[in-house]
Every structure is written in structure tokens, then in C-alpha cells.
Amino acid sequence: MLRVGVIGTGMIGQEHVRRLTTVLNGVTVTAVADVDAAVAAEVGGRAGATVHPAGEDLVADPAVDAVLVCCWGPAHEQYVLAAIAAGKPVFCEKPLAPTQEACLRIVEAEVAHGSRLVQVGYMRRFDFAHRQLKLVLDRGEIGTPLMMHCAHRNAGVPSFYQKEMAITDTAVHEIDMVRWMFGAEIAGVRVLVPRRNSHGGDLQDPLLLILEMTNGVLVDVETSVNIRYGYDIRGEIVGESGTASLGSLSPVAVRRDGRVEHPVPADWRARFLAAYDVELQEWVLAIAGGGAPPGPSAWDGYAAAVVSDAGVAALRTGERVAVSLAERPKLYAPGR
Numbered sequence: 467m468l469r470v471g472v473i474g475t476g477m478i479g480q481e482h483v484r485r486l487t488t489v490l491n492g493v494t495v496t497a498v499a500d501v502d503a504a505v506a507a508e509v510g511g512r513a514g515a516t517v518h519p520a521g522e523d524l525v526a527d528p529a530v531d532a533v534l535v536c537c538w539g540p541a542h543e544q545y546v547l548a549a550i551a552a553g554k555p556v557f558c559e560k561p562l563a564p565t566q567e568a569c570l571r572i573v574e575a576e577v578a579h580g581s582r583l584v585q586v587g588y589m590r591r592f593d594f595a596h597r598q599l600k601l602v603l604d605r606g607e608i609g610t611p612l613m614m615h616c617a618h619r620n621a622g623v624p625s626f627y628q629k630e631m632a633i634t635d636t637a638v639h640e641i642d643m644v645r646w647m648f649g650a651e652i653a654g655v656r657v658l659v660p661r662r663n664s665h666g667g668d669l670q671d672p673l674l675l676i677l678e679m680t681n682g683v684l685v686d687v688e689t690s691v692n693i694r695y696g697y698d699i700r701g702e703i704v705g706e707s708g709t710a711s712l713g714s715l716s717p718v719a720v721r722r723d724g725r726v727e728h729p730v731p732a733d734w735r736a737r738f739l740a741a742y743d744v745e746l747q748e749w750v751l752a753i754a755g756g757g758a759p760p761g762p763s764a765w766d767g768y769a770a771a772v773v774s775d776a777g778v779a780a781l782r783t784g785e786r787v788a789v790s791l792a793e794r795p796k797l798y799a800p801g802r
């Protein structure tokens with residue numbers, strides 16, 4: 467039984483504690499921590515877990531074999547570094563850290579440790595629809611890929627959400643997804659700014675990102691974070707001899723009064739419910755078996771941060787911004 471400690475018991479922390487304690491096999495939650503002591507006590511109490519006053523105490527707890535970091539982004543680095551220092555596997559929610567410099571410090575710490583401990587929570591890689599889409603692409607069913615059209619739509623966002631977050635917090639999922647989908651890096655980024663959605667107040671929303679991939683594929687990503695009708699993730703790949711797209715994910719279609727209705731999920735919890743289950747079950751199995759984390763690495767977290775930093779610069783300047791990655795350490799060589 468893998469004994470996991472969860473740092474950060476907000477929205478996704480609670481979701482992950484629920485799935486670790488009631489859905490997944492071979493795992494138990496033995497400890498939680500959050501700067502909000504009341505929420506930590508409530509979540510820890512429900513899970514029968516020890517509540518630590520600080521994340522560092524949780525990492526040091528001998529009853530914690532592996533750590534889940536689910537707090538807000540600026541605090542990810544300190545806990546991921548603490549877990550690496552303790553030699554404990556750590557699953558960190560996206561983004562790995564808010565800046566590429568912080569991500570690189572994590573990469574360097576893991577390289578110094580000498581084996582992989584870190585996985586980043588880019589769950590599209592575990593989503594059935596995204597995996598099927600990649601299968602179609604990899605089998606050559608639509609020929610050589612030329613372009614991909616993506617949309618990432620949220621019904622709404624909290625009041626602290628800034629326009630840069632459409633890149634660093636929202637489109638960062640597509641940034642990771644297309645690196646995985648096409649097995650190529652992103653070479654340059656542009657950001658186009660359309661007419662503003664008045665439902666977002668002063669927030670510049672939507673945005674249109676153009677990602678140029680090193681294999682020549684061009685990707686456009688619409689971020690609309692005040693779309694109101696629900697949570698909608700779209701993707702269509704245009705190949706030389708066909709197209710392939712994420713299908714409708716609604717399990718039930720209602721036909722009545724001359725209309726067909728497909729319910730739209732309210733938010734990411736419903737849309738990616740099964741993907742998070744698969745993501746964490748595969749992680750638990752690998753870690754409990756003494757293996758390497760089976761998902762996106764600290765290097766992937768770093769690469770996504772470099773692209774999202776370039777996106778923020780492109781938004782600020784209106785120019786194309788080139789992406790330049792550090793040299794990839796051997797620890798993250800493909801196939802390792």
C-alpha cells in the first residue's frame with residue numbers, strides 16, 4: 467500500500483484526496499497539509515490522515531512514502547525540492563512552477579539526485595480521447611500532420627485571474643499536449659488579441675495563440691475563459707490525407723422538439739474525471755512497484771514553462787517570440 471501525503475487541500479487537492487481514498491487501488495492518504503488550517507483539518511479528518519502544520523513536516527513524515535503537491539503554483543517549487551531532497555517521489559500539479567528558472571532549479575535538483583522522482587499533472591496525456599487521437603495520428607491514418615486547431619474554454623474564472631494566466635494556467639495544458647502529441651518541441655509563439663468578451667469585465671479574453679512546432683506543424687489555441695455555456699476542450703488535427711478530432715464526450719444525447727442536446731461539463735473536474743483517475747492510478751502502480759513516474763517529467767514541466775513565458779512575452783509585445791530550451795540532461799532522454 468503506497469502511503470501518500472497531499473500538500474494543498476483546495477479544489478484539486480480535495481478531488482485527488484477523494485479519488486485516492488475512494489476510487490483508486492493500492493494507495494492510502496496518510497497526511498495532508500495546507501496553509502489554511504481549517505480546510506486541512508476538514509479534508510484530513512474525512513480521510514483519516516494526519517494534519518501537518520507545514521508542507522515540509524509532511525514531506526519528512528516517515529508515514530509518507532510519496533507526495534502530491536496540489537497547492538497554488540508559487541509554492542510548488544519549495545515542496546518539490548523538499549521531496550527530492552528527501553528522496554521521495556512527488557506528483558506536482560501543473561504548472562510545475564510559475565517560471566522557467568524555478569522549473570530549471572527542480573530539473574537540476576532531480577539530475578543531482580540521479581533518478582526520476584517528479585511527475586507533473588498534465589492529465590491530457592491520460593485522457594482516453596486524447597490518447598485515441600494520438601493513436602490515429604501515430605498509425606498514419608490521416609497522413610503527415612500539418613496543423614492542429616485547439617480550443618480551451620472555461621465557463622468562467624475567479625476574479626484574481628489575469629490575462630497572462632490564459633497562457634500560464636490555461637493554454638499551458640495545450641502547450642504540453644502538443645509536445646506529446648507530435649513528439650516535437652515548440653519553436654516560436656505568437657499571440658493574437660481579438661475583440662474582448664464583455665462577460666469578462668476588463669480581462670482581455672479571448673486570446674489566440676499560434677504555436678510553431680519544430681516539425682513544421684502549426685497549432686492555434688483559442689483560450690476563452692468566460693464562455694458561460696460550460697467547459698469545452700476541442701482539438702482537430704489536419705493531416706495530408708484526412709482530419710481527426712476529439713469527439714463529443716457527452717455519454718447521453720437527448721433528441722426532442724426538433725433538437726439534439728449533448729450536455730456540456732461544467733468544469734475540468736467533470737470533463738477530465740476519468741483522466742485524473744488513470745493518471746494517478748498509473749502513478750501509484752509505478753511508484754509502489756519501485757519504478758519511475760510514468761507521466762510528464764520535470765523536463766516536460768520546464769519545457770512547458772519556457773513556452774508559456776514566451777507566450778507571455780508575445781502577448782506583451784505583439785511579436786513572435788522564439789523558444790529556446792536549455793540542453794536536455796541525459797536523465798530525460800527519450801526512451802529512458
Ligand SMILES: NC(=O)C1=CN([C@@H]2O[C@H](COP(=O)(O)OP(=O)(O)OC[C@H]3O[C@@H](n4cnc5c(N)ncnc54)[C@H](O)[C@@H]3O)[C@@H](O)[C@H]2O)C=CC1
Nearest residue numbers: 474475476477478479500501502536537538539541559560
Ligand atoms: N490538472 C488540472 O486540470 C488542474 C490543475 N490545477 C492546479 O492545481 C493547483 C491548485 O489549484 P486549485 O486547487 O484550483 O486552487 P485552490 O485555490 O482551490 O487551492 C489551493 C490550495 O493551496 C493552499 N496553499 C497555498 N499556499 C500554500 C502553501 N505555501 N503551502 C500549503 N498550501 C498552500 C491554499 O490554502 C489552498 O487551499 C494549481 O497549481 C492549479 O494550476 C487546478 C485545477 C485543475
Ligand SMILES: O=C1[C@@H](O)[C@H](O)[C@@H](O)[C@H](O)[C@H]1O
Nearest residue numbers: 560618620635636637639734
Ligand atoms: O488547470 C486548470 C485550471 O487551473 C485553469 O485555470 C483552467 O483554465 C483549466 O481548464 C484547468 O484544467
